[in-house]
Structure formats: structure tokens, C-alpha cells
Amino acid sequence: MSVNPTTAPLKPTATVAGSPARIHPAVHVAGLFVCSLALSFTHTLWAAAYALAVSLPLPFLKGLPWRTVLGRMALGNLFVLFIWLTMPFTLGQHPVATLPFGLAVYAEGLTKSLLLTLKINCLLALGLAFLHTASVHETAKALATLGVPHKLTLLLLLTARHMHSLWASYRTVCNAAALRGFTPCLRLRKLPKFAALVTFVLLKSLERADNVDAAMRLRGFTGAFPAPLFAPAKQHVVRGVVAYGLALVGLLVIEHLAP
Amino acid sequence: MHMPNCHGTSLMPPLLRVEGLHFAYPGEPALLCNACFSLDAGQKLGLLGDNAAGKSTLFHLITGLLAPTAGTVALHGTPCTTNAHVAAVRRTVGYLLQNSDEQLFCESVLEDVAFAPQNYGLPPAQAVEKAQQALEACGIAHLQDKSVYALSGGEKKLVALAGILAQEPEALLLDEPTNMLDTRTRQRLIDILHTLPQAMLVVSHDTPFLHALCSGFLSLENGQTTTMPPFHQHQLA
Structure with a gap:
């Protein structure tokens, strides 16, 4: 499959032909x-x-x-x-x-x-x-095209990526807890265990963030995000x-x- | 062929040479003590060892993600002592992480695979070309417009591999590449890795996979690397 990068359009944001997409x-x-x-x-x-x-x-x-x-x-x-x-x-x-x-x-x-x-x-x-x-x-x-500082757009991107991973980790931990008879909730009796679960998710996300950072550096990333492909x-x-x-x-x- | 030996006598320096590597995480006993081995161009070595033996740590040390307490990693005979050397190692040695999810961070597959070529200064058009070649090599060119969030585990592994191949490395460090792969995808990965000319150092507990791919083996035990006999002999022993 070949794409001419100079003429290939950005992906439309919706499927309606001729729309503001x-x-x-x-x-x-x-x-x-x-x-x-x-x-x-x-x-x-x-x-x-x-x-x-x-x-x-x-x-x-x-x-x-x-x-x-x-x-x-x-x-x-x-x-x-x-x-x-x-x-x-x-x-x-x-x-x-x-x-x-x-x-x-x-x-x-x-x-x-x-x-x-x-x-x-x-x-x-x-x-x-x-x-x-x-x-x-x-x-x-x-935002980057409009001249918003690169660090801010990068922060937005990585936050979105991280939120996705964080949510996935939270679901996994909750499912694992549920399989062992614990339903996470904010009831006073269950609060310490729920806090432990959340802490675990946050620690895991920190580890994941470190790994993503390592993966980026391994592929030549030095802090400046590459220009858009198209x-x-x-x-x-x-x-x-x-x-x-x-x-x-x-x-x-x-x-x-x-x- | 350079087999693990700190004092190899070949005239050509090996592609990668690890010599007297020591490392300990803070407050913990030494994980690596005098690890030595070398990897020649095109050589495919399997690295065996128990859990927490330090295999992934060794990869982190080779690629400069961690700094050794003693010892050197040399690329083409040049010890890595400066940041520029580390950057050269990272460009020459592609590292496939155990969890591919952590290796993919762009929106689309094509963008992700083109990430390294762009970072190494290629203009977008050429980066796209390199990315497409890498995707072709991994047989996943049809995924190029897909979002990385929408990929299956096997597809993520192949996209991560394509992302590394796009930077045209001379050697690959593969950390548990067959982990969580189904039989079909695993076989596909073996076929792809067989066609690649790069030298490889492969960590895996999947012994049939290592047997199918590697020509030599290292064992990491008590922080030291030792040469192992050919695989089938090892199994018989």
C-alpha cells in the first residue's frame, strides 16, 4: 500500500462525505x-x-x-x-x-x-x-500548527496516552480484585483496600510511564517531537x-x- | 564467530561487546558480576536465565538506559563512554521491549513506525517510505492506517518490531518476543526473524522458539554469562 506523503490528505474526522469533516x-x-x-x-x-x-x-x-x-x-x-x-x-x-x-x-x-x-x-x-x-x-x-508551544502539545498527547493506560490498569486491577471477592467502592470499611488498589494502579502507571519514556529514547527521541508526517x-x-x-x-x- | 569470551582474539572487533559488566540496583545485592560476551554481525544468540536473573537489566545496560557500576559496552570496538556513544548504540541496536503496549505511543501505526526515522532526521516523505518498508518486512503493511489502540496483541508485537526495523539497526535485542502470542502469530514472528539479516540477542523462556532461531546460547546465572553448548546437546545433557 503506498501513500504519497506530499498529497495524502489527513484522515477525515468523520465519515460524512462533503461535510465539515x-x-x-x-x-x-x-x-x-x-x-x-x-x-x-x-x-x-x-x-x-x-x-x-x-x-x-x-x-x-x-x-x-x-x-x-x-x-x-x-x-x-x-x-x-x-x-x-x-x-x-x-x-x-x-x-x-x-x-x-x-x-x-x-x-x-x-x-x-x-x-x-x-x-x-x-x-x-x-x-x-x-x-x-x-x-x-x-x-x-x-494546536501545534497554530504555534502552540511544542511542549504543551506533547504534554497533551502523552497525558491522553497515559490516561488510556491508567484506565486500562485500573480495570485490570478491579477485575482481579473482583475475581477474589472484593468489589472496590467508597464504603468506609472497604476504603483502605480501595486506596491500596488505587495506589497500586498509580505505582504501576509510574512504571509504565518510565517504560514509555525509555522506549521513546531508544528510538532517538530527544525531547522534540517530529513534525507531522503529512x-x-x-x-x-x-x-x-x-x-x-x-x-x-x-x-x-x-x-x-x-x- | 565470537562466542562469549572476554578475551576473544578475532581481528575484526565484534558488533557488540560486553566486558566485565557489573550492576546492582540501589540497596540490593549485585545483579550482574563480570558479565562478558560479544555479538558478531548476523549472529543470533539466545540468552537463557531464571526469572530476575538480570536479563532485561542487561539489555537496559547495553542500550544505556541504566549505567553499569563497572565494565563497558563496546560498539564495533569503541567503548560507550559518552552520550554520543550511547546514542550511537541506540541507533545501531534496536530493543524490542517485553510489553509492546509500552513501545507504541503514536496515533496511527504508520506514524509510530516512522517515529524513529523522523527522530534520526529523515524528512517526512522518506520516513514514511522507511516505515512502509519495515511494515512490508513484517507483513503488516495493511495495518498502516490503523490506530495503535485498535491492534491485537500479536499485531502490536509486529508493529513494535517494525518500529525498530525502520531505524535500520545492525542488531536486535528481543526481550521475550513470543510472550502472549498465539501459535500462528508466534510462527509468523519466527519466519520474519529468520529473514532478517540483523544480529540478535534473544531473551526467552520459549525454548523451541530459541531452538528454531538461534545458533548459539548464553546463560545468565549468578550475574555471570556463560557459553552454553548447542541447544539440542544442552537439552540432552
């Missing part, structure tokens, strides 16, 4: 940052609604199951619920209604709550569309810049023209 991860990260920043400065409901309308389909276009999308969005909206429980009653000077116990609902509070709801859901959808479909390695590579395909960068650019221009125009 064909955008380079670095452009996604930069686009997410710029759009989030622009969104945080918008003041009109129209602009926020437009941003939500554009971003909401993205997780589905990336091939995420609707249950996952709705579940994660619902979790994020717990914070929004808190906003709706406080802001309409505390912010503003023009009451539009009065609830029992003399609780006044202000127009300004309602508008602000709605604006924040739209913005937060937009950010959630954008975050889900990229972060939930990109691997840690893709994210790290994207250069980003130009069309994936251009497509991303155009897509995020259009979305951003739309947001600014609506913000400017909105009543």
Missing part, C-alpha cells in the same frame, strides 16, 4: 476561537439566532448521533437553566409581569437570558462539532477559511444591520 483541524480550532470571540461581543438577538442556526446542524453533519448531541447539549443547558431562574427576576427596570409573592419579571432580564441561551447553545454546538469528533492527536496537531492539504485549509470566514461575515453583517 473535510476542513483541516487547525482551521477548526482557529475558527472556533475567532467565532467564539465574535459571538461574545454580539448584542442583538438576531445575530445570536443566526449564529445558532448556522452552528446547530454542524454536529449532525459531522455524523454525531442525535442522542449524543442532545444529551451533551442538555447537560450544558443546566447552566442556562440557572440563568433563567435568576436573571429575569434580577436584571432590569421595566417589569413585564408579576408572579406570585410579588416576583417581578423584567424585560431586560428576559432579553439577556434569551441572548445568553442562544450564545451558549451556539458555542456548545460548535464545540461538539469539533472537539467531540476530533481525536486528541488531531487536536494536538492542530502536510495539510491546501484545499482543506482553504475550505475551512472560506466556511468560517463566511459565517463570521454573516454574523457581523446581521449584528450591524439588526434593529
Whole structure:
């Protein structure tokens, strides 16, 4: 099997053909940052609604199951619920209604709550569309492309690798304990043994970390991670810049023209 | 052929020579006392010894992961005394760890196998080419786009071996290479190792495997290496 490293594209982050998966991860990260920043400065409901309308389909276009999308969005909206429980009653000077116990609902509070709801859901959808479909390695590579210090991206990569191993070790130790009649839990009586298990996992992970470090040094690693094998395909960068650019221009125009 | 002897008299220096190696972990009795042997180009030696005899430690000492308390490791007759020498040993001698899981740390198989060539300064295109050649040599070219997390135990072992072969070493240190392999994968590994021209020092408790692969044997006992008779004679003895 041969791959031409100069033309081979990066692996798409999802399987949907023609979807935003064909955008380079670095452009996604930069686009997410710029759009989030622009969104945080918008003041009109129209602009926020437009941003939500554009971003909401993205997780589905990336091939995420609707249950996952709705579940994660619902979790994020717990914070929004808190906003709706406080802001309409505390912010503003023009009451539009009065609830029992003399609780006044202000127009300004309602508008602000709605604006924040739209913005937060937009950010959630954008975050889900990229972060939930990109691997840690893709994210790290994207950050490296954007000039994030190499040590930080390396740290991110190795942490992810280590967490994977740590979890695998924990499962193995728990299974071994369960086979001998011990169910790890946080009950006071079982706590010392559970702590011993966790300590064992951590010590094992330390040993594993040493071995991974040795394996890397044996293969010539001296602290600088090699450059990505495949250069980003130009069309994936251009497509991303155009897509995020259009979305951003739309947001600014609506913000400017909105009543 | 250089058999284990601290005072070999061949004109050509051996590829790897271990001489008077001593080592002890802090607070523990000496694990290696005056270990001596040499490995010629293309020679395949089996290293036998009980558990905790110091076989893996010996590999760590050869590759400079641990520093000996006394003695030297020489590559092509040059004793390794500086960091540059250690780097040269690591480049020349590929070390296959016992647990392949610890040897794979990149996202895809191709990236992982290309890791060493890239570290040794090859541009990405050439590193990919070297990686693909190594994968071909191990018969696992079809795995190149797979994630290392998604590999079976046998596949991980072969990918780890390909990762070492990609740096084009002259010798291989194999630590329990058949550990946890099924019969088919084990045979496949033997076939692959047979085709490789590199010198090998193989630690294994799998005696039929060693018998199939190695031409000479060393025993590590009480911290010292001793030459063993040819395998079948040893078995009969």
C-alpha cells in the first residue's frame, strides 16, 4: 500500500462525505476561537439566532448521533437553566409581569437570558462539532500548527496516552480484585483496600510511564517531537477559511444591520 | 564467530561487546558480576536465565538506559563512554521491549513506525517510505492506517518490531518476543526473524522458539554469562 506523503490528505474526522469533516483541524480550532470571540461581543438577538442556526446542524453533519448531541447539549443547558431562574427576576427596570409573592419579571432580564441561551447553545454546538469528533492527536496537531508551544502539545498527547493506560490498569486491577471477592467502592470499611488498589494502579502507571519514556529514547527521541508526517492539504485549509470566514461575515453583517 | 569470551582474539572487533559488566540496583545485592560476551554481525544468540536473573537489566545496560557500576559496552570496538556513544548504540541496536503496549505511543501505526526515522532526521516523505518498508518486512503493511489502540496483541508485537526495523539497526535485542502470542502469530514472528539479516540477542523462556532461531546460547546465572553448548546437546545433557 503506498501513500504519497506530499498529497495524502489527513484522515477525515468523520465519515460524512462533503461535510465539515473535510476542513483541516487547525482551521477548526482557529475558527472556533475567532467565532467564539465574535459571538461574545454580539448584542442583538438576531445575530445570536443566526449564529445558532448556522452552528446547530454542524454536529449532525459531522455524523454525531442525535442522542449524543442532545444529551451533551442538555447537560450544558443546566447552566442556562440557572440563568433563567435568576436573571429575569434580577436584571432590569421595566417589569413585564408579576408572579406570585410579588416576583417581578423584567424585560431586560428576559432579553439577556434569551441572548445568553442562544450564545451558549451556539458555542456548545460548535464545540461538539469539533472537539467531540476530533481525536486528541488531531487536536494536538492542530494546536501545534497554530504555534502552540511544542511542549504543551506533547504534554497533551502523552497525558491522553497515559490516561488510556491508567484506565486500562485500573480495570485490570478491579477485575482481579473482583475475581477474589472484593468489589472496590467508597464504603468506609472497604476504603483502605480501595486506596491500596488505587495506589497500586498509580505505582504501576509510574512504571509504565518510565517504560514509555525509555522506549521513546531508544528510538532517538530527544525531547522534540517530529513534525507531522503529512502536510495539510491546501484545499482543506482553504475550505475551512472560506466556511468560517463566511459565517463570521454573516454574523457581523446581521449584528450591524439588526434593529 | 565470537562466542562469549572476554578475551576473544578475532581481528575484526565484534558488533557488540560486553566486558566485565557489573550492576546492582540501589540497596540490593549485585545483579550482574563480570558479565562478558560479544555479538558478531548476523549472529543470533539466545540468552537463557531464571526469572530476575538480570536479563532485561542487561539489555537496559547495553542500550544505556541504566549505567553499569563497572565494565563497558563496546560498539564495533569503541567503548560507550559518552552520550554520543550511547546514542550511537541506540541507533545501531534496536530493543524490542517485553510489553509492546509500552513501545507504541503514536496515533496511527504508520506514524509510530516512522517515529524513529523522523527522530534520526529523515524528512517526512522518506520516513514514511522507511516505515512502509519495515511494515512490508513484517507483513503488516495493511495495518498502516490503523490506530495503535485498535491492534491485537500479536499485531502490536509486529508493529513494535517494525518500529525498530525502520531505524535500520545492525542488531536486535528481543526481550521475550513470543510472550502472549498465539501459535500462528508466534510462527509468523519466527519466519520474519529468520529473514532478517540483523544480529540478535534473544531473551526467552520459549525454548523451541530459541531452538528454531538461534545458533548459539548464553546463560545468565549468578550475574555471570556463560557459553552454553548447542541447544539440542544442552537439552540432552
